[in-house]
Each structure stands twice: as C-alpha cells, then as structure tokens.
Amino acid sequence: xxxxxxxxxGAPPPDLAAQxxxxxxxxLAKLEGPLLDHLRGTPGEAARFxxxxxxxxxxxxxQAGGLLTAIEARQAAARASVPDGGGVExxxxxxxxxxxxxxxxTRET
Amino acid sequence: xxxxxxxxxxxxxGPTGLGQVLQTQxxxxxxxxxxxxxxxxxxxxxxxxxxxxxxxxxGASIDGVQHRATVIASGTADVRMSVDGTGLVTAxxxxxxxxAVSSVPISTSFAVAASLAVTINRPSGxxxxxxxxxxxxxxxxxxxxxxxxTSLAQQLTAKLNAIIQGITGLTLQTAQVNAxxxxxxxxxxxxxxxxxxxxxxxxxxxxFVFSMPPVNASAFCGIGLHDVQLALLxxxxxxxxxxxxxxxxxxxxxGDIGQLASPLPSGEPAGLFxxxxxxxxxxxxxLRHAPQFAGLPNPDPPGPTTTDPCxxxxxxxxxxxxxxxxxxxxxxRVCLDSSNAADKxxxxxxxxxxxxxxxxxxxxxxxxxxxxxxGKTVVPIVEQPVIDPHVNFAWWVIAIGILxxxxxxxIAAALAALVAAIIAALASISISLVxxxxxxxxxGALVGIAIVAAINDALTSSxxxxxKAAANAAxxxxxxxxxxxxELQALFGQVDASVLHFDDxxxxxxxxxxxxxxxxxxxxxxxxxxxIDQDVDLDRGTIVSVxxxxxxxxxxxxxxxxxxxxxxxxxxxxxVLPHGSDLGGIVFEFPPTLEARRPAGFVxxxxxxxxxxxxxxxxxxxxxxxxxxxxxxxxxxxSPPERPLVAGVLTxxxxxxxxxxxxxxxNRLHVRFTLWDTPARVRVVPRWTTVRGDxxxxxxxxxxxxxxxxxxFRAIPITLHAPVTYTWLWNGTxxxxxxxxxxxxxxxxxxxxxxxxLHTDFGVGLDGELCVQATDRFGxxxxxxxxxxxxxxxxxxxxxxxxxxxxxxxxxxxxxxGPILLPLHEQLRSRLEELANR
Numbered sequence: 051x052x053x054x055x056x057x058x059x060g061a062p063p064p065d066l067a068a069q070x071x072x073x074x075x076x077x078l079a080k081l082e083g084p085l086l087d088h089l090r091g092t093p094g095e096a097a098r099f100x101x102x103x104x105x106x107x108x109x110x111x112x113q114a115g116g117l118l119t120a121i122e123a124r125q126a127a128a129r130a131s132v133p134d135g136g137g138v139e140x141x142x143x144x145x146x147x148x149x150x151x152x153x154x155x156t157r158e159t
Numbered sequence: 160x161x162x163x164x165x166x167x168x169x170x171x172x173g174p175t176g177l178g179q180v181l182q183t184q185x186x187x188x189x190x191x192x193x194x195x196x197x198x199x200x201x202x203x204x205x206x207x208x209x210x211x212x213x214x215x216x217x218g219a220s221i222d223g224v225q226h227r228a229t230v231i232a233s234g235t236a237d238v239r240m241s242v243d244g245t246g247l248v249t250a251x252x253x254x255x256x257x258x259a260v261s262s263v264p265i266s267t268s269f270a271v272a273a274s275l276a277v278t279i280n281r282p283s284g285x286x287x288x289x290x291x292x293x294x295x296x297x298x299x300x301x302x303x304x305x306x307x308x309t310s311l312a313q314q315l316t317a318k319l320n321a322i323i324q325g326i327t328g329l330t331l332q333t334a335q336v337n338a339x340x341x342x343x344x345x346x347x348x349x350x351x352x353x354x355x356x357x358x359x360x361x362x363x364x365x366x367f368v369f370s371m372p373p374v375n376a377s378a379f380c381g382i383g384l385h386d387v388q389l390a391l392l393x394x395x396x397x398x399x400x401x402x403x404x405x406x407x408x409x410x411x412x413x414g415d416i417g418q419l420a421s422p423l424p425s426g427e428p429a430g431l432f433x434x435x436x437x438x439x440x441x442x443x444x445x446l447r448h449a450p451q452f453a454g455l456p457n458p459d460p461p462g463p464t465t466t467d468p469c470x471x472x473x474x475x476x477x478x479x480x481x482x483x484x485x486x487x488x489x490x491x492r493v494c495l496d497s498s499n500a501a502d503k504x505x506x507x508x509x510x511x512x513x514x515x516x517x518x519x520x521x522x523x524x525x526x527x528x529x530x531x532x533x534g535k536t537v538v539p540i541v542e543q544p545v546i547d548p549h550v551n552f553a554w555w556v557i558a559i560g561i562l563x564x565x566x567x568x569x570i571a572a573a574l575a576a577l578v579a580a581i582i583a584a585l586a587s588i589s590i591s592l593v594x595x596x597x598x599x600x601x602x603g604a605l606v607g608i609a610i611v612a613a614i615n616d617a618l619t620s621s622x623x624x625x626x627k628a629a630a631n632a633a634x635x636x637x638x639x640x641x642x643x644x645x646e647l648q649a650l651f652g653q654v655d656a657s658v659l660h661f662d663d664x665x666x667x668x669x670x671x672x673x674x675x676x677x678x679x680x681x682x683x684x685x686x687x688x689x690x691i692d693q694d695v696d697l698d699r700g701t702i703v704s705v706x707x708x709x710x711x712x713x714x715x716x717x718x719x720x721x722x723x724x725x726x727x728x729x730x731x732x733x734x735v736l737p738h739g740s741d742l743g744g745i746v747f748e749f750p751p752t753l754e755a756r757r758p759a760g761f762v763x764x765x766x767x768x769x770x771x772x773x774x775x776x777x778x779x780x781x782x783x784x785x786x787x788x789x790x791x792x793x794x795x796x797x798s799p800p801e802r803p804l805v806a807g808v809l810t811x812x813x814x815x816x817x818x819x820x821x822x823x824x825x826n827r828l829h830v831r832f833t834l835w836d837t838p839a840r841v842r843v844v845p846r847w848t849t850v851r852g853d854x855x856x857x858x859x860x861x862x863x864x865x866x867x868x869x870x871x872f873r874a875i876p877i878t879l880h881a882p883v884t885y886t887w888l889w890n891g892t893x894x895x896x897x898x899x900x901x902x903x904x905x906x907x908x909x910x911x912x913x914x915x916x917l918h919t920d921f922g923v924g925l926d927g928e929l930c931v932q933a934t935d936r937f938g939x940x941x942x943x944x945x946x947x948x949x950x951x952x953x954x955x956x957x958x959x960x961x962x963x964x965x966x967x968x969x970x971x972x973x974x975x976x977g978p979i980l981l982p983l984h985e986q987l988r989s990r991l992e993e994l995a996n997r
Binding site for chain 1: 516548557567
C-alpha cells in the first residue's frame with residue numbers, strides 16, 4: 051500500500067491535555083515553528099518524524115528534556131498497542147508539510 | 160456470445176440431453192400404457208397386447224422449423240388371445256365337445272417400433288410445461304404374416320389336441336385351423352399398430368407444473384422470475400439445435416422467443432447463458448443490500464444499461480460505521496469491463512473519507528474481479544486491490560504518539576469490509592449461478608478460499624469474517640433468486656458446469672438428468688384450497704366432508720370433529736363459528752390441525768416438494784396411526800412461501816402422493832399435490848412367534864422374561880404381474896436362507912419364495928429396517944420397508960384377574976417354550992394388515 055501523508059501545522063487543542071496526561075501543551079506548542087521548518091523540504095526527516103517523532107523532536111529542541119521524555123513514553127505505549135505495525139506493510143510513503151490549521155476532528159480515535 | 164433476444168437467462172439442452180429427458184419422462188408412461196391393451200382380432204374375440212421392453216432411445220432429433228423433437232422407441236410385444244375352437248372340432252353324434260374348446264389360449268411375439276414426434280411448450284399464461292404429441296408412427300418390423308400364421312396354427316392344433324386328448328370321436332379339421340390362424344395373422348400387424356398408436360397418443364399431453372414465485376418489486380430491485388418461455392430451436396452456424404428455456408428476470412425484459420436463436424455452441428450437450436446486463440444489475444442490487452452500503456440510493460447516473468454496463472454512485476455521502484469508525488463513502492462504481500475481449504472483468508472503484516482527532520484521511524481503491532472455474536465451481540477471483548490513501552496529520556498528533564501505521568490499519572480494516580461487500584455481491588452471483596447449475600456443494604468454502612487468497616495477507620484477519628458476514632447478507636438477495644424454476648430443472652435436468660465463458664456468462668457442460676427410477680405415471684398434479692373444517696380426497700382431487708369415505712386429509716379445529724353423542728349434539732355446529740365454539744359467552748379458539756385419516760398416512764419430510772420423488776415417499780414409515788401437523792408447523796403467508804410444509808401421503812386407496820402445505824392469511828389450507836398411480840404394489844404381512852426364557856426381574860405387579868422371537872414376513876403382490884421375484888433386505892443387507900447373525904439383533908435368517916424369517920436370541924431386541932424388493936415379469940419393481948423395534952424381553956402382569964380358585968389350583972407357571980401372544984397393539988396391526996390384503 052502506498053500512502054501519502056501531509057503534516058499540517060496548527061496549535062494543539064486545549065482538550066488534548068486530557069488525552070495526553072504528562073505533556074505540557076504550552077511547551078508542546080513552542081515546538082511547532084522549529085519542527086515544521088525542520089521538516090519542510092526534507093521528506094526523509096518528515097518520514098522519520100512519522101515513524102519516530104521523539105528522535106526528530108530531540109534534534110529540533112534538545113532543550114525540552116522533560117517534554118521529550120514524556121513523549122517517548124507515550125510512543126512506547128502506542129507501539130506496544132499496535133504490534134507488528136498493525137499488519138500493514140507500507141511499500142511507499144510520500145510526505146508533505148504544510149503550515150495551517152489542523153484537520154477538524156469529527157470523531158475521537 | 161449469443162444474443163439472448165431480450166431474455167436474461169437461458170437454459171439450452173441439446174439433442175442428446177433432450178433425448179435423455181424425453182426418455183425419462185415418456186418411457187414410464189408409455190410402458191404403463193402399453194400393458195393389457197385390448198386388440199380386436201378377427202376370430203380371437205378376447206385378445207390382449209402387452210408390449211414388453213419398450214425402450215425409448217436416449218437421443219432425439221430436433222426439427223427447429225417444425226418446432227418438434229423426435230425420439231425413437233423399440234420393444235417386443237406379446238399378443239395373447241383366446242380363439243373359439245368350437246367350430247374347428249368335429250364330434251360324432253352323442254359326443255359332447257369339451258367346454259374348454261370354446262376358448263383356446265394361444266399367443267405370439269414380435270417386435271414393435273415407434274417414432275414419437277413431440278412438441279414442448281408452455282401454454283400462454285399457465286404455470287405448466289406441456290409435452291404434446293405431434294405425430295406417432297408405429298411399425299412392426301420383421302413381422303412375417305406367413306410365419307406367424309404357421310406358428311399360430313401349430314399352437315392352436317397342439318392346444319386343441321391337449322384339450323380333447325383321450326376323448327374318442329373328436330377330430331381336428333386341419334384346414335379350418337389353418338384358415339383361422341391365417342385370418343388372425345392377417346389382422347395382427349394392423350391391429351397392433353393401431354392399438355399401440357392409440358395408446359401412445361393417449362399418454363399426451365404430459366403436463367408439468369412449475370411455480371412462478373411472485374416478484375416483490377422492492378425486495379430485490381424488481382429482479383426476479385418474471386416469465387418463462389420455451390422453444391425448440393433449429394441449429395445455426397456454430398450452434399446446435401436445442402430446447403431453450405428462457406427466463407425474464409429484469410422488470411422490463413423484452414424477451415421474444417420468436418427472435419431467439421440457439422445459443423448452444425456446436426458439440427456442447429447443454430448450457431446456461433446469462434445476460435451481462437442482468438448480471439451487472441443483480442450485482443449492483445446486491446451491493447445496495449449489503450450492510451456496509453446501507454442507505455445507498457439508486458445509481459446516479461442510472462444504470463447499468465446495455466451501452467454502459469456500470470452502476471455508479473458519483474456524488475453520495477453514505478455513512479458506514481465499521482470497527483467503531485465512521486466512514487463516508489463519496490463515490491462507488493462497479494463496471495463490466497469488456498475492453499479486452501480475451502480478459503473480461505468487473506472493475507470496482509471506491510472513494511471514501513474518515514477522520515479522527517487531529518487527522519483525516521481520503522482513500523481511493525480500485526480492484527478487478529474475474530469469474531473463474533475451480534473444478535466445476537464458478538468462483539470470483541479477486542485481483543490485488545490498489546489502495547491509495549492520503550492522510551492529513553496535525554503535527555502534534557504525531558508528537559503525542561498517534562502512529563501512522565495505526566491509522567492505516569484502521570482504514571485498511573474498514574476498507575476490507577467495503578471491498579468484501581462488493582466481492583460478496585459477486586460471490587452471491589456465483590453462488591446463485593452454481594446453484595442453478597446444480598453443483599452447490601462446498602461452494603461457500605470455495606468462494607471463501609478464492610477471496611481470501613486474492614486479498615493482501617495483511618487484511619486477511621479482518622476480511623475473512625467480514626466476507627462471511629457480507630456473503631450471508633448478500634445471500635438473502637441474489638442467491639435466493641431462481642433463474643430457472645426448480646421444477647423445470649428437475650424435469651429437464653441440470654447443467655453440470657465444466658466450461659465457463661465470461662461475457663456474457665456461459666456455463667457449458669453435461670446435462671445431468673436425474674430420472675426418478677421406474678417412476679410410474681403421475682395421475683394428477685393439482686392445487687386445492689381447503690377452508691377450515693373441510694377435508695381432502697387426494698384420489699379424487701377434491702374437497703370433501705369428514706364423513707366421506709374417500710377422505711384422506713382433514714383440516715379441522717380440534718374438538719369440533721366429534722360426531723355423534725350427547726356432547727357433539729349439544730355443541731355448536733363448527734361451520735357457523737368463525738373461530739371456535741362460543742360456550743357461555745367465552746369463545747374458545749381452536750387452531751386447526753392437519754391430520755391424515757385412517758388408513759391414510761402422513762409423514763412430514765425435510766425434502767423440498769420438487770425434490771421429493773416416489774421412491775422416497777415409498778420408503779417413509781407410514782403407520783396405521785394417520786399422522787399430521789399442527790397449524791404452527793404450516794407456514795402462513797399472503798402468497799406461496801418458499802418453504803411450505805412438505806409431506807408424503809398414503810391415500811385411502813393405496814396411492815402415494817406428495818403434498819406441499821401452506822396457510823393463507825384467512826387460515827385456509829393450500830395444498831399442492833402430486834398423486835402417483837401407485838397403489839402399493841406389494842404388501843408385507845408379518846407373523847410373530849415368541850418363546851419365553853429366563854425370568855429377568857419381578858415386582859408385585861410385573862415379571863419380566865427374556866424372550867426369543869421369530870418374525871415371519873410374507874410378501875403379497877397387489878398389482879405386479881406374475882411371476883414375481885423377491886429380494887429381502889435387513890438394514891440394506893440381502894437376507895440369505897440359513898444366514899445370520901446380522902447387526903440389529905438378528906441371530907439367523909430363513910428365506911422362501913415369497914417370505915423371509917428373522918430369528919432373535921433370548922433377551923436380544925430387534926432393531927432395524929426390513930425391506931422387500933419385488934420385481935415382476937415386466938421388470939417393474941416395488942419396494943416396501945418396515946421399521947422393526949421389538950424388545951428382547953416381555954413384561955407379564957402379576958395381577959390376577961381370573962377367578963382366584965383357578966389360580967390356586969394351577970401349578971406354578973414354568974417358562975414355557977410354546978408360543979406366547981404378542982402385545983395387543985401388535986396383534987391388531989398384524990390383523991389389520993391381513994384384512995387390508997384380502
């Protein structure tokens with residue numbers, strides 16, 4: 051399956067705090083500008099961000115140690131809940147990066 | 160591919176297959192008609208013709224111009240006659256001519272041949288197909304008048320001499336005997352031809368009734384069995400002549416049988432032909448009925464059409480919740496792609512969207528489906544789907560650990576469900592097609608295998624169950640569709656698929672005709688509507704009252720059928736009560752019950768009405784208790800249901816019948832029945848001898864003894880022509896003289912000319928089925944079976960009912976080796992059977 055992904059900018063919604071305990075939304079919001087600047091024009095880094103966001107964030111904002119630790123913990127938990135990549139083999143990936151508002155949520159995942 | 164002239168499905172049967180069909184349908188009727196035929200021969204006032212070994216060749220020629228098929232039959236005939244020999248013998252004065260001379264039996268044999276040209280059609284507006292006779296030609300090949308005359312004269316002389324032997328003064332007038340024989344022989348050929356021709360014509364027309372299920376316009380897009388037409392078609396370039404059974408399935412089908420050319424490719428025995436527009440329409444309709452596409456409107460733009468074999472939904476927003484995720488289907492398309500003549504396929508395109516917190520996704524999917532043949536089974540073969548998802552992620556969603564792979568897995572699982580729904584739509588077509596082709600076995604598993612193998616392994620786990628669910632849902636639509644009425648398939652055979660061509664679909668292969676072996680002539684096929692508290696005489700095919708001696712089946716409310724007595728006299732008359740008896744203002748509801756009246760029998764079966772043949776009805780365990788069914792077992796509907804209650808019935812006049820029952824909304828009983836001209840040709844009369852052995856147990860009330868039994872069963876032919884030979888079977892194993900032991904408790908067996916005996920050891924019960932197969936001189940067979948469940952012990956009452964003084968003076972009863980009477984119900988049954996056979 052060949053997938054194209056667009057990474058979109060925008061501030062995290064306030065209610066995200068309830069879904070992501072231990073993560074400071076204020077600190078997270080500060081990462082948007084540097085991260086999107088880092089990813090834009092570098093598809094390899096964008097793809098890496100999809101697969102291992104903590105490592106890319108650590109490059110962009112090495113000073114945000116506490117936040118990064120919390121993010122790594124969430125990633126580990128997420129991977130554990132989707133064993134073997136969810137049974138989906140990605141044979142192609144195209145990534146684009148856009149600044150702007152994030153997609154409007156219609157349903158909680 | 161042939162043009163179906165506006166029809167949607169056509170079953171074509173070539174000359175060979177049609178010959179088999181006609182042989183199956185005509186031969187039993189002809190054989191029955193050609194036995195015991197009176198022949199008016201000069202000089203032989205009583206003459207009877209029996210045509211033996213009358214065989215219709217398993218081939219036919221189809222004359223499409225004359226719209227008739229011709230089969231050839233041959234056989235041998237016996238003419239038996241009684242010649243008045245009084246004038247052939249001279250007696251001296253005072254010597255009386257023996258009375259036997261007035262009727263001297265002689266006979267002769269010769270061959271007969273017949274050509275039967277028949278037409279097969281469906282009278283307009285009826286639910287029956289008729290095989291009618293266009294021309295019957297009979298000859299007596301090899302008949303030599305001179306030789307027969309000589310033979311008859313020799314027989315007559317010998318018979319007369321045998322009669323007058325030892326009586327002096329009587330002389331034969333040889334010249335007169337020769338003259339008489341010549342006179343008879345001169346007429347034999349012509350009279351036999353006339354008699355056989357007349358009898359063969361008499362078996363026509365042969366009507367075969369079939370059902371036309373009502374089409375519910377809203378249930379399956381108006382697709383259903385709208386019309387059936389038949390024609391005998393001439394061959395053409397690359398096409399063989401055939402009998403075509405063409406059906407209209409689409410609401411506006413324009414089929415014109417006059418425009419239909421034979422679709423049967425040369426050399427193929429039979430075929431099923433499906434119009435592409437019908438197939439595509441059925442697939443699109445099935446898709447709309449799939450749960451994953453609930454709410455799908457009519458295709459927009461409307462389709463499919465002949466020029467655009469697609470159903471498209473271009474601007475829709477159908478929500479479908481799958482795996483707790485809401486998906487919006489915006490576009491769906493199923494097309495028949497004929498662009499590559501050598502590679503026809505269905506193409507499917509889907510577009511849908513879904514979203515979650517911080518992400519949304521648009522997914523396009525394309526895949527193709529081909530119809531393939533695995534063994535003899537038609538299966539959809541699904542190509543690898545091409546899935547093109549695009550996902551928009553907010554950066555922070557990724558940051559907090561929402562993995563792309565998890566979103567893709569979510570989409571893929573849902574997509575699999577949608578794809579599966581489409582595949583199931585196609586699968587249901589194939590299931591239906593294969594069912595029609597008569598090879599339904601294991602189709603479900605094969606379809607599942609084909610689909611699963613074709614789908615990305617990564618989706619397998621979610622797809623397998625989804626496909627099954629979707630196939631089940633889709634199965635309520637297309638797979639329930641009857642493209643050729645079951646009765647016509649049973650009559651004209653089924654196509655065992657061996658070659659599949661796609662666009663239009665052709666399933667070619669051998670015709671499978673399943674003849675009911677030795678099926679006697681069907682006397683009548685009819686429908687009756689029985690009001691409550693009325694009854695049926697199947698032998699007369701009419702509604703009768705319960706007091707009618709011919710009553711076979713009763714449709715009565717319990718409690719209102721009692722006749723006579725103070726209670727019955729006081730009770731209200733059943734016919735004036737709509738629901739039950741009104742007693743003191745309280746209305747008692749008496750649901751009607753279907754019951755067989757003694758001595759008729761009624762045994763409900765699991766078989767379909769069409770699939771129930773005489774041989775199976777004969778084997779049913781009819782007892783003397785009648786049998787029946789409560790109204791709850793009889794389906795109620797406004798129109799004939801697909802699954803009526805089916806039963807075999809033994810009528811009061813000894814004929815077998817099969818019946819289908821259903822109730823209308825007014826609770827009237829609808830009966831469709833087929834009555835065979837089959838009085839039980841042989842009966843079995845049992846006699847039991849029981850020898851008491853050791854005591855097993857005793858209580859103040861009962862003493863139980865081991866017993867050994869001998870059952871002697873005598874076969875009595877009713878309608879078979881002597882000599883009759885018998886084969887006795889115990890649980891399917893032939894019984895031998897001096898044989899045994901056999902499973903089921905038989906210690907030893909004996910067999911005589913028309914009887915057999917089963918012996919049991921002490922304490923051993925008998926449990927099994929005893930059958931006798933009788934075969935008469937014409938090869939006509941009859942089989943009767945009895946289920947035997949007899950205990951290995953007897954229980955004797957210890958309660959003294961005789962005068963006590965007698966009991967006190969009697970010595971203690973020792974186990975006696977003498978015969979012990981059977982229980983009363985067994986005695987009654989045995990006695991009743993004896994009486995019935997008198």
